[in-house]
Amino acid sequence: MPIVFQPQKDGMERVALVGEDGRELSWLILLCQRIHIGRATVRAGIVGHVFTPEEHRKKGYGRVVMLATLDAMAQRGYEIGFLFGIPHYYLKHGYSVVEHYYATVLELGRCKVEEVSGLKSDRYCPADLPGVMRLYDSYSRRRTGAFVRDRDLWSLESSRKALERCLCVKNSGGKVVGYAKWDGKFFYTRLIGRDCMERMLVVPEAVGANARAAQGLLFALAGVARAEGRDGILFLGPPDNALSIAMYNLGGQNRRAIVPSGGAQAKIVNLIPLLKKLRGDFSARCEGSIFRREPISVRVGTDMGPVDLSAIGGKVRVAPGRGRKFDWKVTAQELIRYIFGFCPPPELPGAKGLFLKTIFPRQIAHSWAPDEMI
Numbered sequence: 001m002p003i004v005f006q007p008q009k010d011g012m013e014r015v016a017l018v019g020e021d022g023r024e025l026s027w028l029i030l031l032c033q034r035i036h037i038g039r040a041t042v043r044a045g046i047v048g049h050v051f052t053p054e055e056h057r058k059k060g061y062g063r064v065v066m067l068a069t070l071d072a073m074a075q076r077g078y079e080i081g082f083l084f085g086i087p088h089y090y091l092k093h094g095y096s097v098v099e100h101y102y103a104t105v106l107e108l109g110r111c112k113v114e115e116v117s118g119l120k121s122d123r124y125c126p127a128d129l130p131g132v133m134r135l136y137d138s139y140s141r142r143r144t145g146a147f148v149r150d151r152d153l154w155s156l157e158s159s160r161k162a163l164e165r166c167l168c169v170k171n172s173g174g175k176v177v178g179y180a181k182w183d184g185k186f187f188y189t190r191l192i193g194r195d196c197m198e199r200m201l202v203v204p205e206a207v208g209a210n211a212r213a214a215q216g217l218l219f220a221l222a223g224v225a226r227a228e229g230r231d232g233i234l235f236l237g238p239p240d241n242a243l244s245i246a247m248y249n250l251g252g253q254n255r256r257a258i259v260p261s262g263g264a265q266a267k268i269v270n271l272i273p274l275l276k277k278l279r280g281d282f283s284a285r286c287e288g289s290i291f292r293r294e295p296i297s298v299r300v301g302t303d304m305g306p307v308d309l310s311a312i313g314g315k316v317r318v319a320p321g322r323g324r325k326f327d328w329k330v331t332a333q334e335l336i337r338y339i340f341g342f343c344p345p346p347e348l349p350g351a352k353g354l355f356l357k358t359i360f361p362r363q364i365a366h367s368w369a370p371d372e373m374i
C-alpha cells in the first residue's frame with residue numbers, strides 16, 4: 001500500500017497510507033520548523049494531527065505512516081523530530097519527553113497590582129506586529145525548545161486569530177515593550193490549571209522586555225481579568241519569564257507538571273549534524289570551567305553510531321567516532337533529554353563525567369506552540 005506525501009497550505013504536508021480502494025487508512029500532518037536549542041537553531045520535523053479511523057486502528061497503519069515520516073525527516077536532513085503527543089504512543093518511535101509544562105497562578109484578591117508610570121496598554125493591532133515579533137525573538141533566542149517564528153508563522157490564520165485576544169504595553173515613545181495573549185484552547189491548560197482555569201484569566205503567552213514592562217503587563221492583565229469577571233491570572237509560562245517573576249513577587253504560585261510518557265517530546269533524527277550545531281554552546285560552557293585549560297576526550301557509543309566529543313583550550317569538537325571501546329554508552333532516546341537539559345547525564349567517574357555535566361547542564365526548556373491545534 002502506498003504512502004503519499006501531499007503538500008498543504010502554510011508549508012504543511014499530509015502523509016497518508018492509502019488503501020487499495022484509494023481511501024486513506026491512516027495519516028498525519030508534517031511541518032518543518034526551526035527550534036532553538038540554546039543559541040543554536042535546528043530543523044525539526046513537527047508531527048501533528050496523527051489519526052487512524054476507528055475501524056482501522058491497531059492494525060499497524062499508524063506505525064507505517066510514522067516510520068515513513070521519520071524516514072523522510074532523515075532524508076531531508078532535519079536534525080530532530082518534535083511533537084506534542086498523547087502518552088505512550090510516541091515512545092515506541094524513539095521519542096522522549098523533553099519538557100515540563102509550567103504555570104504561575106496569582107489570586108488577584110490577595111494582592112495589589114501597581115500601575116507603572118510611563119507605560120500604557122492597548123489592544124493589539126496589526127501595526128504592533130513588528131514590535132511583538134522583536135520581543136518574541138529576543139526572548140526565545142536562547143530558550144531551548146522555543147520555535148523560531150518568522151513572519152509567515154505569525155501570519156498563519158490561527159496565529160492571527162490568537163492575536164485578536166492580545167494586549168501590548170508601550171513606553172512613552174510608543175515602542176512595544178510587552179505583549180500578552182489571553183484565552184485559547186491549549187490542552188495543557190487542563191493539565192496544570194484544572195482547579196482554577198474556569199475562574200481565572202488564562203494567559204497562554206506573554207513577553208515583557210524587562211521587569212518594569214512585565215509589571216506593566218501584569219497591571220493591564222489584571223484589568224482584563226476584572227473586566228471579564230475573573231479573580232486571578234493563570235500564566236502558562238516558565239518560572240524565569242519576567243511576567244512569572246512579577247506574579248511570584250506578588251505572592252503567585254509557580255507550578256510544574258508533566259504528561260507522563262507524553263506531552264512535549266523530541267527525537268534525534270541526524271545525530272552528528274545535531275551535535276555539530278550545538279558545539280558553540282558546548283564550547284561556551286567549557287569556557288568557564290577547567291576544560292578551558294585541561295584537554296578532554298570522551299568516546300560515546302550510541303545506537304545511531306559512535307561519536308567523539310573532545311575539548312582543547314575550551315573549544316569543543318564533535319567527530320564521528322571510531323572503534324568499539326566507549327567511555328559512555330547512551331541511547332539517542334536518552335541523549336535528547338540531556339540535550340534539552342531535562343535531566344542531567346548519569347555520573348561517570350573523573351574528568352569525563354565532569355565534562356558531560358558541563359556540556360549538558362539542566363535547563364528550563366519551554367515551547368509555546370505556534371498553533372493551538374498542534
Ligand SMILES: CC(C)(COP(=O)(O)OP(=O)(O)OC[C@H]1O[C@@H](n2cnc3c(N)ncnc32)[C@H](O)[C@@H]1OP(=O)(O)O)[C@@H](O)C(=O)NCCC(=O)NCCS
Pocket residue numbers: 026049050051052053056057058059060061062063064084085086087088089092
Ligand atoms: C493513536 C492512533 C493514531 C494510533 O493509530 P493505529 O493505526 O491504531 O496505531 P498502530 O496500529 O500502528 O499502533 C502502533 C502501536 O501503538 C500502540 N497504540 C495504538 N494506539 C495507542 C494509543 N492511543 N496510546 C498508546 N499506544 C497506542 C499500539 O498498541 C501499537 O503497539 P505495538 O506496536 O506494541 O503493538 C489512533 O489510535 C488514533 O487515531 N487515535 C485518535 C487520535 C489521536 O489520539 N492521535 C494522536 C494525537 S497526538
